[in-house]
């Protein structure tokens with residue numbers, strides 16, 4: 001959906017005529033009358049973790065929502081913590097930063113240190129699988145490194161990446177548990193697809209479909225730095241250190257990160273979840289924009305935007321049977337799937353979408369190929 005939007009918005013106004021308008025209205029009414037009545041039950045209430053009440057419904061309606069990290073309550077004496085250097089050896093409980101927030105903050109620091117290395121050093125991690133693993137540089141736009149195993153992770157990132165992966169993996173697993181509930185599915189109907197994807201695996205032999213991608217966007221020219229697309233996995237979670245991510249609300253892109261007044265990240269539904277939920281959850285359309293140079297942070301000029309993107313994909317060997325995922329809320333799948341591995345189904349989904357994170361030339365080739373296939377003009381991340 002996301003890629004078709006700009007074309008629509010940019011299209012010139014159609015020639016206006018009264019008879020044309022009447023014909024259009026009649027056609028619309030006919031389409032409405034002919035459309036089969038949706039007899040599916042409404043979604044069940046099943047709140048997502050760390051999502052404020054006012055943000056609960058956007059994931060199912062639009063494919064994205066905000067995850068808000070609770071902030072430690074200030075102490076009445078005005079101190080940020082009840083402990084002083086003299087009492088710090090006492091076991092006084094301190095109101096801590098949320099562990100997931102702490103983990104992404106640590107990962108941001110390590111990510112900045114990695115990207116600061118000379119290119120000659122980063123070359124060692126040069127991409128192995130297109131944008132699917134290793135370091136890539138798109139000059140003038142961004143650099144990013146995709147992590148899939150500890151073995152192929154630079155030392156400076158190893159510990160913070162593994163820690164973040166574990167925490168976000170657990171968080172998204174519990175979010176999938178709530179999504180299952182909202183769809184009237186049994187326990188683990190969706191979360192069973194996580195398996196070993198919930199931890200950063202040690203070696204290539206244990207590599208899973210899931211990935212952690214660290215970005216450093218360069219330059220502050222006002223422009224789109226990642227084209228509109230939807231991610232391919234079950235759920236993605238994005239945190240940025242300055243606003244840049246925008247989400248599609250069906251009509252326009254919303255600069256969602258500009259609305260964050262406290263530490264928060266964006267949860268996105270991917271195309272696998274869209275499919276596994278029989279399209280009850282849409283895949284969240286999004287893009288990344290540079291708004292121009294942000295104001296100084298701590299008296300220092302900001303040179304880059306950093307972001308951390310975790311893409312949770314279904315573990316490839318897990319078998320999909322659509323009958324196990326059908327409920328009165330999802331309805332019947334139009335194209336049922338029997339004993340197909342999540343990996344094979346993923347390939348079908350992936351082949352229908354071009355990848356925005358490959359280089360310009362490859363991207364154009366992918367797009368051209370897809371344009372040959374009817375109705376497949378959708379991008380993926």
Ligand SMILES: O=C(O)CCC(=O)C(=O)O
Nearest residue numbers: 215238245288307309381
């Ligand atoms: O960098 C970001 O904020 C998001 C990037 C993204 O959408 C992607 O890699 O799929």
Ligand SMILES: [Fe+2]
Nearest residue numbers: 230231286381
């Ligand atoms: Fe994305």
